[in-house]
Amino acid sequence: MAITKSLHKLENDLADPKNQLKILSNGIFKDELPTFAKKIAASNQFPIQAKKLEILQINVGYMCNQVCAHCHVDAGPDRKEIMTRETMQQCLDVIQKTGAHTLDLTGGAPEMNPNFRWFVEEAARVGIQDFIVRSNLTIIRANKKYYDLPSFFKKHNVHIVSSMPHYTRGKTDKQRGEGVFNQSIKALQELNKVGYGMPNSSLKLDLVYNPSGAFLPTNQAALESDFKKALQEDFNIQFHNLFAITNLPISRFLDYLIASDNYEDYMYALVEAYNPEAVKSVMCTNTLSVSWDGYLYDCDFNQMLNLKVASNVQHISKYNEDLLEGRDILISQHCYGCTAGAGSSCQGTVAE
Numbered sequence: 001m002a003i004t005k006s007l008h009k010l011e012n013d014l015a016d017p018k019n020q021l022k023i024l025s026n027g028i029f030k031d032e033l034p035t036f037a038k039k040i041a042a043s044n045q046f047p048i049q050a051k052k053l054e055i056l057q058i059n060v061g062y063m064c065n066q067v068c069a070h071c072h073v074d075a076g077p078d079r080k081e082i083m084t085r086e087t088m089q090q091c092l093d094v095i096q097k098t099g100a101h102t103l104d105l106t107g108g109a110p111e112m113n114p115n116f117r118w119f120v121e122e123a124a125r126v127g128i129q130d131f132i133v134r135s136n137l138t139i140i141r142a143n144k145k146y147y148d149l150p151s152f153f154k155k156h157n158v159h160i161v162s163s164m165p166h167y168t169r170g171k172t173d174k175q176r177g178e179g180v181f182n183q184s185i186k187a188l189q190e191l192n193k194v195g196y197g198m199p200n201s202s203l204k205l206d207l208v209y210n211p212s213g214a215f216l217p218t219n220q221a222a223l224e225s226d227f228k229k230a231l232q233e234d235f236n237i238q239f240h241n242l243f244a245i246t247n248l249p250i251s252r253f254l255d256y257l258i259a260s261d262n263y264e265d266y267m268y269a270l271v272e273a274y275n276p277e278a279v280k281s282v283m284c285t286n287t288l289s290v291s292w293d294g295y296l297y298d299c300d301f302n303q304m305l306n307l308k309v310a311s312n313v314q315h316i317s318k319y320n321e322d323l324l325e326g327r328d329i330l331i332s333q334h335c336y337g338c339t340a341g342a343g344s345s346c347q348g349t350v351a352e
Contacts, residue, residue, distance in 0.1 A: 001257055017306040020197040020250055023258070024333040036335045043276040048329040050298070053321065054286040057346065059102040060088070060116065061292050064108040065142045068163075068176045072209050072304055075108040083292040085115045087316065092122055094319045101129040104287075104346065106300065109139045111146060118194050131160045134208075134346075138180055140187040150194045159204040160196060161243070162188075163344075165212055167230035175212045183272045188237045197239040206241040208348075214262035216273060216341055217244035220349045243348030246270075248301050248337035270336035278343025281350035284329045289317050298329045300346075304333070317332055324335060 001206045061082040064075035095103055103123055110116055110133055125130055133153065140149045153160060164174040164184060173179040188205075190198060197205030206225065211217050224242035231237040247253045249266060257263040284298040288309075294316040297303040306312045307330045313323045343350035 002190040008039060017304065020254060020305055021252065021332060023250065023263075033267060033333070036331050036333055039271075039274060039336075040276070040279055043279070045276065045279045046205055047278065048282065048285065048331065049324055050167065050288075050327045050329060051285045051327060053098050053100045053285070053288055054222065055102040055104055055288070056091065056098075056100050056152075056290065057090075057106060057287055058083070058290045059106050059108070059292055059300060060092050060110045060113040060119070062108045063112045064136065065112065065139055066109070066136055066177055066180065068136075068252075069170060069256060070165075070175055070181075070212070070247050070253045072248055072253060072301060073108065074304070079108060081292045083115075083294075084114055085118065087290075087294040088119045088122075090316045090319075092293060093121075093125075094316060096126055097126065097319075098213045098321060101130065103128045103130075104132040104134070106134040109136050111139050111149060116153065116212060120152070120156050120158065124158075130159055132155065132161050134163075136160050136176075137162045137164070137187040138183040140190060141183045149197065152189045154192075154194045154196070154203055157203070159206075160208045161208060161252060163186075163210065163229070165210060167227050167234070171212050175210070185235050185237065188231070188239070189235065192237060197237070199238065205239045206243060207239050208243045208245055210245050211247040214244055214349045216259055216264045216269060217344075220288065220342065226236075228258065242347070243346075244342075244344070245346070245348065246340055246344035248334045250334050251304050253288075267333070268334070270340045273340035274336060275339055275341060275343060275351055278339040278341075278351040281343060281345075282329075282335075282338050283345035283347070283350070284338075287346075288324070296324075299338075301337075302330055305334070307332070 002099055028214060033068050035075055037046055062075045062079035065077060067076040111204055165172045169181040191205055195201050196203040209223055227242050249257055258265050289297040289300045291303050296309045296314050298309055309329045309332055311324055313320045338344050
């Protein structure tokens with residue numbers, strides 16, 4: 001289906017979150033799509049409201065050594081947004097005061113933040129139940145100053161969650177850049193050497209799969225089985241779990257959808273795959289996303305659309321659990337991505 005000329009005009013400045021929201025809300029389709037709000041209201045699930053905080057997800061900066069085609073953060077080497085140590089300390093203060101069991105560091109490449117190691121060391125002292133670092137793997141091989149990361153992660157019992165688009169070179173390099181597959185394989189082997197991903201090991205190593213085109217992920221369990229078999233047979237690599245995450249129609253992936261005239265079809269596919277059961281477990285209900293400058297969002301996708309939490313408390317320095325818990329979650333058409341099929345979250349699928 002052809003995208004209208006007005007949509008292509010908006011495509012010219014997708015760096016502006018307002019333009020992304022215009023594209024998501026525009027009534028451009030031959031058969032008008034129901035709003036996400038109306039869709040969830042039909043199953044008596046509107047509004048979606050925040051529950052008790054369990055996961056504090058912190059984006060420590062958009063700087064990255066890669067420029068991935070699907071990246072909803074629009075990260076890259078030229079990004080200068082970096083979280084300060086002061087804001088990091090405010091995040092640590094919050095997680096010590098709450099019952100949150102998971103601290104989830106993301107980027108960009110979080111390891112490129114100059115205060116990253118200090119943050120990891122301080123967070124480890126707090127004694128978080130599950131301390132996640134979302135590493136792109138290639139950073140481990142990008143420069144000699146990062147070569148010791150596997151040992152550093154092991155010392156602080158960090159849970160590594162890493163993007164791995166596919167177990168073949170062609171599909172991985174197509175999405176993440178030439179040479180990424182080989183670097184990723186070397187990094188996984190280095191992590192395995194220190195004990196990450198091995199059977200019965202407490203050093204958790206999980207992989208993340210994002211589709212490499214305008215389609216939804218297939219069954220997560222089947223994908224995990226295929227990945228484990230291929231990586232074991234071809235490279236003697238082991239890992240624990242694979243998370244299948246749907247690409248949401250924002251930022252760089254939205255740009256791709258429009259440029260390839262796939263946006264309309266992709267949105268129809270998301271709506272047709274809508275699963276009301278997935279709404280019950282969407283990650284925004286128990287997760288709070290903190291941007292590099294300390295502002296609060298219901299999820300990191302809303303962060304990229306500049307949709308701050310619907311609360312009088314919108315910065316980590318003013319955190320107030322009583323005011324944030326029970327707030328209405330801000331939603332738009334991109335939320336169909338988290339409720340399609342088995343659902344999607346930073347921890348993989350959310351429903352059967």
